[in-house]
Amino acid sequence: MAIKRMDNVGIVVADLDVAIDFFLELGLELEGRGMIEGEWAGRVTGLGDQRVEIAMMRTPDGHNRLELSCFLTPPVVEDHRNAPVNALGYLRxxxxxxxxxxxxxxxxxxxxxxxxxxxxxxxxxxxxxxxxxxxxxxxxxxxxx
Missing domain, CATH: 3.10.180.10 (2,3-Dihydroxybiphenyl 1,2-Dioxygenase, domain 1)
Structure with missing residues (x-):
């Protein structure tokens, strides 16, 4: 078998606290929150020196996760938040x-x-x-x- 499971979906946000509150209200649970930084992290993403605060949200059944990321370094480069449903890339x-x-x-x-x-x-x-x-x-x- 090539895939064991889908681990999470990631969404980049500007205000992590507001996003966490919204998804808590929707019914997700905050699994954890922390800073991701260091040489290893930049090697994984290809962004080099990065500093990202993340929050991992879990669905009540425990099978799916939503990773919310707020990039402190480097700054966000594009904004697709207002793209319509038929836009290429992240849909919903x-x-x-x-x-x-x-x-x-x-x-x-x-x-x-x-x-x-x-x-x-x-x-x-x-x-x-x-x-x-x-x-x-x-x-x-x-x-x-």
């Missing part, structure tokens, strides 16, 4: 939720904005996209029983 992160309306209500208090509208796909899902902290594109899916 999708989370399964129990109640999409309740989740939207909670996340709106943290600045989330609905993209388009909540739609129903057959009798299977209710789906929507939101813009979270710093414009991060997030999908929400509620499975219908």
């Amino acid at each position: 992160v999708m989370f399964a939720v129990d109640d999409i309306d309740e989740t939207l209500e909670r996340l709106r208090k943290r600045g989330a904005q609905l993209v388009g509208e909540v739609v129903q796909y057959k009798d299977v899902y209710r789906l929507c996209y939101i813009r979270g902290p710093e414009g991060i594109l997030i999908g929400l899916a509620q499975e219908l029983s």
